[in-house]
Amino acid sequence: MVPRGLRIGYFTSHATGRNGDLASKDRNEMGRFAGEWLSGLLVVTTEFRHIVTTPKTCCQDSSSKDRLTVPELPEVETMRRGILPIVGSRIIGVQRPRCRLKPIAVSPAMATFRRRTIGQRIDDVQRIGKRVIVRLTSDDAIVFEPRMTGLVLLADPPNLQHLRFQLDLADADHDRLLFWDRRGLGNVTLLSPEELAVRIQEKLGPDALTVDGSMLRQRLGASQRAIKVALLDQHAVAGIGNLYASEILFLAKVHPQKRCHSLTRKQWDAIAERIVEVLNEAIRYEGSTLSDGTYRNALNKEGGYQNQHRVYDRENLPCPQCRSPIVRIVQSQRSTFFCAKCQRRPRST
Numbered sequence: 321m322v323p324r325g326l327r328i329g330y331f332t333s334h335a336t337g338r339n340g341d342l343a344s345k346d347r348n349e350m351g352r353f354a355g356e357w358l359s360g361l362l363v364v365t366t367e368f369r370h371i372v373t374t375p376k377t378c379c380q381d382s383s384s385k386d387r388l389t390v391p392e393l394p395e396v397e398t399m400r401r402g403i404l405p406i407v408g409s410r411i412i413g414v415q416r417p418r419c420r421l422k423p424i425a426v427s428p429a430m431a432t433f434r435r436r437t438i439g440q441r442i443d444d445v446q447r448i449g450k451r452v453i454v455r456l457t458s459d460d461a462i463v464f465e466p467r468m469t470g471l472v473l474l475a476d477p478p479n480l481q482h483l484r485f486q487l488d489l490a491d492a493d494h495d496r497l498l499f500w501d502r503r504g505l506g507n508v509t510l511l512s513p514e515e516l517a518v519r520i521q522e523k524l525g526p527d528a529l530t531v532d533g534s535m536l537r538q539r540l541g542a543s544q545r546a547i548k549v550a551l552l553d554q555h556a557v558a559g560i561g562n563l564y565a566s567e568i569l570f571l572a573k574v575h576p577q578k579r580c581h582s583l584t585r586k587q588w589d590a591i592a593e594r595i596v597e598v599l600n601e602a603i604r605y606e607g608s609t610l611s612d613g614t615y616r617n618a619l620n621k622e623g624g625y626q627n628q629h630r631v632y633d634r635e636n637l638p639c640p641q642c643r644s645p646i647v648r649i650v651q652s653q654r655s656t657f658f659c660a661k662c663q664r665r666p667r668s669t
């Protein structure tokens with residue numbers, strides 16, 4: 321039985337939210353997410369059981385959404401590295417497995433997709449922001465965007481029900497590459513080099529693993545936004561999401577509500593340094609698999625960085641540095657976790 325308060329508290333917090341910091345695309349996604357929740361409420365699926373059975377956590381407000389793992393740079397980079405063995409293989413088939421759920425977006429149409437890919441060899445596997453890019457010898461690129469719950473896999477998927485897309489391969493150790501997506505918000509797109517540049521590369525800021533303090537300050541230093549919100553802006557810097565933003569600011573000792581324009585050069589340097597440090601550390605642990613269990617590496621195994629989190633999803637637990645309870649606030653409809661003692665509150669926010 322689902323507590324009534326949970327239902328109402330959960331989806332209205334997303335459906336009615338307004339915030340200038342969110343891009344309209346993100347608002348649409350949240351609206352769609354809320355709508356899906358609405359339609360799925362009467363059939364409380366097992367995948368949300370952990371939310372239903374932990375009312376204390378999920379009745380508080382919108383934090384439940386954060387428990388759906390959104391792959392960020394470390395998770396997508398782990399997927400990329402995991403599928404590197406397909407480099408050199410030849411595509412011999414492209415399939416959309418039978419799926420009773422709403423199909424994910426695949427473009428162009430399958431006939432064109434097949435015509436342009438079958439017979440091509442895989443030249444390289446790259447990452448742009450939070451997307452995996454499979455480069456073909458024709459110079460076309462197959463772009464996998466996991467969005468909220470997508471996975472790029474070589475191994476058997478978590479289930480067949482949400483298997484969305486498959487490349488059949490020859491001349492390699494693995495005979496297929498799979499795209500699995502529980503919520504189905506991800507997409508697969510075949511792009512020419514020009515389309516890749518215009519539609520993806522030019523819309524994103526520098527990769528988060530390459531930033532330094534002056535670059536960050538140049539891109540965000542004039543912004544009125546809170547630093548935590550600004551770090552999620554993929555046009556400013558690509559790859560950071562909600563989870564790692566909290567971890568980065570904790571280590572940089574910067575309050576998440578501090579306005580960008582009020583940050584000192586030293587603070588920008590500290591943030592940039594911690595961005596690179598935290599993301600690389602998370603890649604070494606192969607990303608974070610949260611309580612929803614969605615994120616898996618290319619071999620369908622859990623990541624390990626969730627056990628290293630210092631503040632994320634640790635509300636009221638002791639700060640690892642000063643033992644003060646970790647605080648959770650909501651910024652732009654997303655949970656932020658921080659230590660009020662280690663990350664001093666700004667005088668004006």
Ligand SMILES: [Zn+2]
Pocket residue numbers: 639640641642643644659660661662663
């Ligand atoms: Zn502390």
